[in-house]
Amino acid sequence: MQNADTPAAVATRLLDTIDSPLDLRRLSLIQLMQLADELRDTIITTVAENGGHLAPSLGVVELTLALHVVFNTPYDRLIWDVGHQTYAHKLLTGRRERFHTLRRFKGISGFPKRSESVYDPVETGHSSTSVSYGLGISAAKNILNDRSKVIAVIGDGSMTAGMAFEGLNHAGDLDRDLVVILNDNEMSISKNVGALSSFLSRKLTGRTIRRLRDHIEDRLMALSSVGENILSVLRKSEESIKGFFTPGMLFEALKFKYIGPIPGHELDGLIATLENVRDHNHGPVLVHVITTKGKGYKPAETHPDNYHGIGPFTISDGSPIKKTGTPVTYTKVFGETVCRLARLDKRLVTITAAMPDGTGLSPFATEFPDRFFDVGIAEQHAVTFAAGLAVEGLRPIFAVYSSFMQRALDQLIHDVCLPNLPVIIALDRSGVVGADGPTHHGVFDLSFLRFIPNLTIMAPKDENELQHMLFTALNSEGPVILRYPRGSGEGVAVDSSFTSLDIGKAELLREGDDVLLLPVGNRVHPALKAADHLAAEGISAAVINPRFIKPLDDVLITKWAAHTGRVVTIEDNIVHGGFGSSVLQLLHARTLLLPTRLLGYQDQFIEQGSQTELWAKAGIDSNGIVRSVREMLA
Numbered sequence: 161m162q163n164a165d166t167p168a169a170v171a172t173r174l175l176d177t178i179d180s181p182l183d184l185r186r187l188s189l190i191q192l193m194q195l196a197d198e199l200r201d202t203i204i205t206t207v208a209e210n211g212g213h214l215a216p217s218l219g220v221v222e223l224t225l226a227l228h229v230v231f232n233t234p235y236d237r238l239i240w241d242v243g244h245q246t247y248a249h250k251l252l253t254g255r256r257e258r259f260h261t262l263r264r265f266k267g268i269s270g271f272p273k274r275s276e277s278v279y280d281p282v283e284t285g286h287s288s289t290s291v292s293y294g295l296g297i298s299a300a301k302n303i304l305n306d307r308s309k310v311i312a313v314i315g316d317g318s319m320t321a322g323m324a325f326e327g328l329n330h331a332g333d334l335d336r337d338l339v340v341i342l343n344d345n346e347m348s349i350s351k352n353v354g355a356l357s358s359f360l361s362r363k364l365t366g367r368t369i370r371r372l373r374d375h376i377e378d379r380l381m382a383l384s385s386v387g388e389n390i391l392s393v394l395r396k397s398e399e400s401i402k403g404f405f406t407p408g409m410l411f412e413a414l415k416f417k418y419i420g421p422i423p424g425h426e427l428d429g430l431i432a433t434l435e436n437v438r439d440h441n442h443g444p445v446l447v448h449v450i451t452t453k454g455k456g457y458k459p460a461e462t463h464p465d466n467y468h469g470i471g472p473f474t475i476s477d478g479s480p481i482k483k484t485g486t487p488v489t490y491t492k493v494f495g496e497t498v499c500r501l502a503r504l505d506k507r508l509v510t511i512t513a514a515m516p517d518g519t520g521l522s523p524f525a526t527e528f529p530d531r532f533f534d535v536g537i538a539e540q541h542a543v544t545f546a547a548g549l550a551v552e553g554l555r556p557i558f559a560v561y562s563s564f565m566q567r568a569l570d571q572l573i574h575d576v577c578l579p580n581l582p583v584i585i586a587l588d589r590s591g592v593v594g595a596d597g598p599t600h601h602g603v604f605d606l607s608f609l610r611f612i613p614n615l616t617i618m619a620p621k622d623e624n625e626l627q628h629m630l631f632t633a634l635n636s637e638g639p640v641i642l643r644y645p646r647g648s649g650e651g652v653a654v655d656s657s658f659t660s661l662d663i664g665k666a667e668l669l670r671e672g673d674d675v676l677l678l679p680v681g682n683r684v685h686p687a688l689k690a691a692d693h694l695a696a697e698g699i700s701a702a703v704i705n706p707r708f709i710k711p712l713d714d715v716l717i718t719k720w721a722a723h724t725g726r727v728v729t730i731e732d733n734i735v736h737g738g739f740g741s742s743v744l745q746l747l748h749a750r751t752l753l754l755p756t757r758l759l760g761y762q763d764q765f766i767e768q769g770s771q772t773e774l775w776a777k778a779g780i781d782s783n784g785i786v787r788s789v790r791e792m793l794a
């Protein structure tokens with residue numbers, strides 16, 4: 161006889177009967193509501209174990225169900241902006257059984273992935289691409305005479321990026337069928353910022369309203385009695401002016417039909433609205449859906465910012481399960497250092513592109529609100545905005561993840577480096593980042609930055625060197641990149657006073673005769689450990705911390721390369737065009753044609769997994785370095 165608690169009895173979940181969205185389309189409203197609860201339970205349980213983007217995914221459970229019920233996915237193309245809110249989508253599209261492997265090494269991705277499912281037509285991770293992707297797909301369908309639909313779901317945070325507006329602007333012009341769902345929860349990772357955000361929520365400030373009123377009054381005065389009648393209503397209060405403006409006006413000006421705002425957690429209303437859009441719409445339409453980030457899990461609803469992306473946690477109270485004894489992160493040391501430096505130097509100002517917490521700038525924002533700028537998800541604008549600040553003599557620091565900086569390469573080249581402006585880019589999350597995977601690994605920056613004239617590139621070996629580098633950067637006259645990794649530092653003491661480093665001067669950490677190890681940034685400590693192992697085997701390795709990837713210390717490096725006769729470079733970056741390439745160029749220029757190994761990532765996108773797993777796989781941890789040296793000497 162079956163005990164009520166056995167797995168077989170528990171397996172009566174509706175979710176376990178859903179193999180594809182086809183199964184959803186035969187369920188009743190009550191069953192869909194039950195399914196919404198089961199999806200939430202599964203998402204919470206899995207993220208509590210593996211970590212992940214909890215609040216964004218909880219916020220779109222009903223929307224996900226409604227979209228798959230109404231639209232004929234995968235033929236109708238469903239595109240999720242950023243893709244960090246796709247856990248319910250994954251559970252409903254054939255990935256339920258592997259869902260427990262979410263974000264793990266060799267497991268399913270935390271973002272949409274074409275190789276995982278036909279229900280993921282595109283790959284995302286970086287924001288604000290959905291409208292352009294969707295419009296391209298729609299234009300292709302038009303050419304191919306394919307009448308199926310295209311739906312792009314974009315959050316209010318992602319809507320702050322220029323790229324989203326480039327897509328909307330083009331969509332209004334092309335006039336192809338495209339459904340854009342604006343998932344508005346008034347949150348980016350932190351509270352959403354910017355004029356658009358206040359417009360959407362109609363929280364217009366008194367000043368904006370007064371300006372609008374003056375403008376409208378001028379126009380209406382030009383009309384006769386009709387204008388006067390409208391004017392008398394508008395003059396009554398600011399509230400009536402607010403009522404006069406709807407978020408729809410903005411999108412209608414871009415030639416979208418606007419529908420909404422509609423409640424995003426009421427399945428029947430969502431389904432009815434989407435059916436209407438599906439059956440009666442032609443051309444671009446924007447459906448404005450209001451959702452609650454973190455919906456259905458109290459701690460996440462109360463603090464959606466803390467539960468946007470979270471590590472493992474205890475479900476009962478939402479408290480994070482922290483590893484004890486881990487050293488302070490590079491990010492935290494950066495955040496503390498900018499505050500210390502800002503107290504000494506009034507020119508210092510900081511910028512984030514919607515990531516004040518992730519980049520460690522929140523304490524700065526609290527202490528120096530007038531010297532802090534959150535520009536929204538607008539990395540390109542952030543760089544040129546920083547250039548403008550520098551033109552007037554300020555010292556801007558733009559703190560940004562390496563992978564998101566990819567967006568702003570031209571702005572860096574053209575607006576900062578060409579005029580040689582003293583802008584500092586604090587490049588956090590350089591190297592592999594772990595579970596977020598290929599969309600977020602910062603493994604290209606050395607290669608896409610190294611060639612830019614006027615640019616100084618530094619990488620600290622530990623958190624103490626990070627603060628000295630930031631101090632050095634602040635006092636330098638040109639643009640500087642300061643590159644550091646995600647996660648814990650080395651656990652070294654952080655000096656109480658700052659030291660200025662000599663630009664372009666490396667640090668000899670260990671003398672040796674058989675091989676020169678040249679590790680960059682976070683690879684220095686593994687290289688030192690490798691040198692210890694090698695010494696025990698009778699192999700003598702010299703270790704130089706280059707400190708500067710650009711300019712390179714050619715004197716120290718060529719001296720020890722010539723002395724040892726063999727060189728191994730190690731970087732948490734792709735080897736193509738990276739630090740190792742610059743060393744090869746240097747050795748070649750000095751006609752030092754020595755056996756040289758470049759350790760780093762090969763010419764492919766790097767999978768997800770813990771940093772430790774990925775460093776080991778690429779052979780850039782201490783064991784890998786030892787192996788390479790042994791092979792060289794064999």
Ligand SMILES: Cc1ncc(C[n+]2csc(CCOP(=O)(O)OP(=O)(O)O)c2C)c(N)n1
Pocket residue numbers: 216219242244245285286287314315316317318319343345347348349453468513514515537539564567
């Ligand atoms: C180009 C880029 N910059 C920054 C980020 C980091 N990021 C991920 S989600 C997010 C906020 C997105 O807000 P929204 O679109 O409103 O989605 P929500 O999380 O509120 O559902 C940010 C800033 C990113 N993914 N891509």
Ligand SMILES: CC(=O)[C@@H](O)[C@H](O)COP(=O)(O)O
Pocket residue numbers: 213242244285349468469518589593596646
């Ligand atoms: C989806 C996204 O881009 C961010 O939420 C990112 O996952 C944050 O990563 P960190 O955990 O490294 O801050």
Ligand SMILES: [Mg+2]
Pocket residue numbers: 315316317318343344345346347348352
């Ligand atoms: Mg949002």
